[in-house]
Amino acid sequence: MDKQKLKPISGFPEWLPEFRLIEQRWIDTIRQVFESYGYASIETRAVEPVDVLLKQGDTDKEIYAIGRLFEDRPDAKPEYALHYDMTVPLARFVAAHLNDLVFPVKRYQIQKAWRGERPQEGRFREFYQCDIDVIDRREIPLHFDAEMPAIMTEVLDRLQVGAVVTKVNNRKILEGFYRGLGIEQANEVIRIVDKLDKIGASGVARLLTDELAVPADRIAKILALAEIKGRDDSVIGRAKALGVSSPLLDQGLDELAFVLRELGTQVGRGYVADLSVARGLAYYTGTVYEAKFVDWPDYPTICGGGRYDNLVGSLINQRLPGIGISIGLTRIFAKLVKEGRLKPGRKAPTDVLVALVPGNDYATAKATARTLRERGIRTEQYHEERKLDQQLRYAAAKGIRYVWFPPATAGAPHEVKDLDSGKQGPADPRDWRPSL
RNA sequence: GCGGGAGUAGCUCAGGUGGUUAGAGCGCCAGAUUGUGGAUCUGGAUGUCGUGGGUUCGAGUCCCAUCUCUCGCCCCA
Numbered sequence: 325m326d327k328q329k330l331k332p333i334s335g336f337p338e339w340l341p342e343f344r345l346i347e348q349r350w351i352d353t354i355r356q357v358f359e360s361y362g363y364a365s366i367e368t369r370a371v372e373p374v375d376v377l378l379k380q381g382d383t384d385k386e387i388y389a390i391g392r393l394f395e396d397r398p399d400a401k402p403e404y405a406l407h408y409d410m411t412v413p414l415a416r417f418v419a420a421h422l423n424d425l426v427f428p429v430k431r432y433q434i435q436k437a438w439r440g441e442r443p444q445e446g447r448f449r450e451f452y453q454c455d456i457d458v459i460d461r462r463e464i465p466l467h468f469d470a471e472m473p474a475i476m477t478e479v480l481d482r483l484q485v486g487a488v489v490t491k492v493n494n495r496k497i498l499e500g501f502y503r504g505l506g507i508e509q510a511n512e513v514i515r516i517v518d519k520l521d522k523i524g525a526s527g528v529a530r531l532l533t534d535e536l537a538v539p540a541d542r543i544a545k546i547l548a549l550a551e552i553k554g555r556d557d558s559v560i561g562r563a564k565a566l567g568v569s570s571p572l573l574d575q576g577l578d579e580l581a582f583v584l585r586e587l588g589t590q591v592g593r594g595y596v597a598d599l600s601v602a603r604g605l606a607y608y609t610g611t612v613y614e615a616k617f618v619d620w621p622d623y624p625t626i627c628g629g630g631r632y633d634n635l636v637g638s639l640i641n642q643r644l645p646g647i648g649i650s651i652g653l654t655r656i657f658a659k660l661v662k663e664g665r666l667k668p669g670r671k672a673p674t675d676v677l678v679a680l681v682p683g684n685d686y687a688t689a690k691a692t693a694r695t696l697r698e699r700g701i702r703t704e705q706y707h708e709e710r711k712l713d714q715q716l717r718y719a720a721a722k723g724i725r726y727v728w729f730p731p732a733t734a735g736a737p738h739e740v741k742d743l744d745s746g747k748q749g750p751a752d753p754r755d756w757r758p759s760l
Numbered sequence: 761g762c763g764g765g766a767g768u769a770g771c772u773c774a775g776g777u778g779g780u781u782a783g784a785g786c787g788c789c790a791g792a793u794u795g796u797g798g799a800u801c802u803g804g805a806u807g808u809c810g811u812g813g814g815u816u817c818g819a820g821u822c823c824c825a826u827c828u829c830u831c832g833c834c835c836c837a
Contacts, residue, residue, distance in 0.1 A: 330770095331829075332829085333828095334828080334830080439835085441834080441835060443830090445830095447837090453837055604836060624837075629837095651837075655837050683795085715797085717798080721798090727797085741797090748796080
């Protein structure tokens with residue numbers, strides 16, 4: 325046998341039952357929170373036309389094209405590819421169903437996404453993303469800019485993922501500031517400033533010089549802006565004090581001030597305005613978010629999102645603004661598993677194992693199991709007449725708490741053993757309940 | 761896609777300068793006076809030493825290629 329085939333494929337995580345159980349609980353919780361705010365679920369197909377996926381970003385090398393759908397035409401270019409996020413499919417979905425959707429569209433999507441990047445810690449090629457977005461035909465009220473991180477924070481709290489800090493910024497501040505400095509390549513500057521965490525101020529300065537030939541005095545201003553962090557209006561004051569101005573900058577600062585005030589009352593903790601946050605994605609145009617583990621600042625972003633003015637414009641002749649946020653479920657989950665912060669769940673959902681007792685017939689065991697199951701108790705049968713030693717060991721290994729012994733002789737009582745306490749006693753399958 | 765590191769039993773790894781039937785721990789299986797687990801003890805199975813080629817009387821150990829994993833870059837949840 326080729327053992328290579330048994331090895332994991334890098335970037336495509338798989339969990340044992342005891343962790344998958346927890347992942348499913350997480351998904352349940354996320355759904356509940358999303359729905360508690362009135363967001364509706366959709367699921368979009370795994371595949372999108374390549375040109376739809378590539379419209380918004382130039383990430384052509386990151387998508388997985390589908391071979392099957394174009395292989396019959398030699399030297400044809402791939403037509404379809406797996407989606408690499410949920411935002412672009414959402415835009416396509418909304419554009420395709422304009423007449424059937426009620427605006428503002430508020431939807432969530434918990435699905436896998438695929439990216440062809442090189443795996444690293446926290447970076448996968450197949451992963452769950454939990455997206456929540458609002459799309460409207462008119463301007464979206466700024467209140468949503470605060471609701472997004474509020475929902476996200478509530479989710480992370482309920483999942484007990486540990487301390488997380490959500491950094492908030494506004495792209496209008498960055499673009500307006502750079503424009504005020506007379507810099508036209510705002511997106512390029514943003515891309516480089518986004519690396520501040522990673523390569524430091526000197527690294528950013530070097531790239532701005534080498535790649536974009538930004539003059540030193542402006543680099544100083546850019547870095548000064550990026551260093552501003554805080555949770556109250558002083559952030560706005562410090563930005564203004566840098567002496568740069570443009571209408572866009574002022575608008576961005578006003579928006580950020582509003583969002584900060586709202587967050588103060590809605591969330592109250594775990595967030596900070598950080599004017600260095602940019603988000604790589606080019607389509608963001610206003611508020612942007614980025615959440616990180618407090619304990620592992622070098623671990624990649626675990627949630628991200630923001631406001632975009634026009635995501636469907638390339639698909640239809642309308643401008644539909646939106647705002648959304650994405651929770652990197654796999655990224656968060658994998659880290660907590662790796663760090664041992666997540667205790668594995670049970671290896672089986674079973675509440676009761678009905679043993680096959682020598683001397684007892686299979687039919688009785690089967691009837692007992694059915695009775696328990698009909699009463700909502702998750703029950704499995706041991707289908708092989710092996711030594712009780714084996715059967716008990718099986719239950720213990722799978723984390724099944726109760727082992728049920730049907731009567732060995734007619735008229736004798738049923739017995740159930742609690743493996744946690746080791747105690748065993750008579751019980752009636754018609755009214756026995758597992759204790760919680 | 762580019763650069764660095766690694767690849768020996770299911771898992772974690774040991775195997776000075778090439779030399780007879782390749783090891784440990786954990787796990788697994790079976791027992792410990794005839795039907796009750798998690799402890800302990802005893803015994804047992806398991807590897808074409810990632811793959812292909814080369815050097816050599818002889819290679820897990822040297823050389824080349826290749827694949828995979830891993831770290832960094834790009835990019836991002």
